[in-house]
Amino acid sequence: MTRILWVEDQSHWIDRFKPVLEATDFGVEPTQVTTFKFAEAACQHIRATDAPPDVALLDAHMGGNSHAGLQVSRALQKRWPEVPVLYLSEHAGTDIEQQAFEQNGTLDFIAKHQRNVEAVLCWRIRAVLRQRQHQQPAIGTVTPLHPADTLRSGALSIDTRTWEVFWRGTRLMNPTNARRPLAPTPRKILRFLVEAAPSPLSTRQIVDKLDADPERFSYANYRQHIRTLRRAFDQAEGEPNAFSERCRQGEGIVTFGDEESYCWRPYD
């Protein structure tokens, strides 16, 4: 069962989203949505109950109090620091959003008023739950949603549905800007390398797998994507050049021979 704790003071939002959330499969059916209209009631429930929710959805501004959402998020932090918190509010872009992100555990701030907000909400909850699953592979607190959707190799895990890459539980992002997602081609290349390991993949093989135009995709492109990947790993490590150094020592993404090939050598 996927448990969602939702604190929202306006009934029309609850009427609108609750059926959608309950009807959505977040990996482990059924989905149970517990709603609270008051921050105090939610805090009391959090203190009293023993079963942590899988994800908490909070409205930021409730009953004229801009800090109501933050209050609930603090109570959650105190009780279950690992529970991911998502804000669903009409205050996106304001200082309330900034304050929310300054709190630990806030993973997302979803604007209520956008087109297809229901779809966006479900997509983001699913993304958060999947990310959590990758962050806690060893701990049995979260039931693996779809073990078949996860490709693991050493400290690396790849979500084969969304192609998201996690290194030691940290999602790989764009090395030029840590807030931007990693581009699709490097994600694909890494997955192909992991699937082919311990065999290397040459430029030609990668071109075949990517279904790219051999005229346009050369070894230079391949090398550049590998460089991007290594920099993304470095970023996830939190230490400059830590992963690249390991690659030079023959672990991680290794340059293979002089045949314009690369190979994945897992390590923990």
Added chain:
Amino acid sequence: MTDKTSTTDRPFQPKLAIHFSWPSSFAALGLITYLFLATEPDIAAYYGLTGEIFVWQYKVAAMAVFALLLWWDAHRYGRDKRRHKRERERLRGEINQLWDSRKQLQRKAHAHAGQADKLKLFISDKLLEYIEYDEKFLHFKSIAAEVRHNGVISFDKVQGALEAAHAGLPEGDMARRMTGDALEQLRYLWDLLDLATADNIALHIANQMFEFEEQYYQRELNAEATATWALQPDFSPVRALQRALLPMLEKPTEFSERLQSDLPLQWSDDSQFHVHIEPTGNLLGNENHWVLMLENLLKNAQFFSGKRPYRHKHRRIAIALREQQGHAHLSVFNGGPPISADDQQRVFQLGYSTRRVKEHHGKGLGLFFVGEIVKGYEGQVRIRNIENTPARLSLRVTLKDGRVVTDMIETQMVDELPQVKLTDGTLNNERRWQLDHRAVEVEIAAQGRSEPHRLALGDSSGKTLWLDPENPGRPAWALQVQCRRRDTELVFTPLDVRGVAFDVAIPLAASRLDDDSSDLDLEPDLDRLNEPFRALEDFRDTGTEPFSSS
């Protein structure tokens, strides 16, 4: 109860019992009595005490017990004294600490008071200039926030009703189209409120872009899974331009029809606008942001075009949209006064306007929005002042009897305005040619260009106006051809092209798919986005003057 509460909040409560020397006192009394009875056998006999208990061994034992108790009491007293002394010292230390922390707080208060003075200094004359606008903007922002917060339920109800009505109407129905438009406008209004209440518009948009980017990547990675998604992470800039432009055009329906039929499109059937649209790839983000940016650019252009009414009648606002090197390029030209280099730096600032107070229609927000939106979309906006330039053209007229007449046309600048050189070397506003036969074709080629422009003339008599095809939105010359049965008259007029062009370049969505394969560092300039706040951060971090050269 009060005692209890007053003592429980103390962190440390030592037990400080004082032990009076009761044991040795009583023992002393007992010993005195015993010794007294030992010296008075009569009294001892009266109490029935035998002489055996007064033997010397007992006396020594009693003395020893007394000495032991006396030592015990002395020891206890000493221990208590030491404890009290320790406690006194601890309290004294605590009091000293309290005094120290009080002094420290006072020092801090002084320091903060000093910093407040520094902050006052920091608000220099330059900043004070903008405070008035900032206040207006904040006022506007708080109103927008209030509207957004209080209107959320109304908005939702209206949107729900419109969606239900839209779904219930048959395809192609007029009412359905109107409902769809209303729904679109309602969402536009919401996005306006969203931007108006954002603390930092550029950052807010940049954050949204990261979300759109992941959606866009998902579409690339899972084409099947995302095919059913109704999410739209990208939009067509052509459609956004159409939405912003339609309410301003004279013939919106014809324009829409032409736009749907084919691109590229040249639209000059309007007294105010000349539009040139080439096929352009999609952009990542929210179409409404682009509509807002375009509306502001177009309104700005409309205002400044009206500032130069004495310019020629062929002058229009020229809008061009094209794709180049992975960017969507938009150019909006107006024939208004040039913008000085100083003003070019400032026009995108909040509250800055080049309009005089008397005719102040805006609040300096329009171009501020444009600048912020472009920054959020990681694009660039540039202002170009267009000047008149001298030119040399070659004219070639083919007559009906097969003869060809050629001539050179030269324009020169007089007080920044173009004038054409006549055959006698003098300069004039126009140049005429009288030909003794009917012309069938006119060619004009700019010097240095291999491809001449041709105008085929029909058999019908009458006037034909030919505007510089090199730059139809901003023609540098006009050629009027008057064909009669026996002769032809040509009038060449060089035109004033001075004005200002706003050029916006924004990376296309597709360029984000493979930007990693290039060595370019396409990181959005967070420093630039945080520019408005840097001065304050510098001040906060170092306490130094924010406008110092460091």
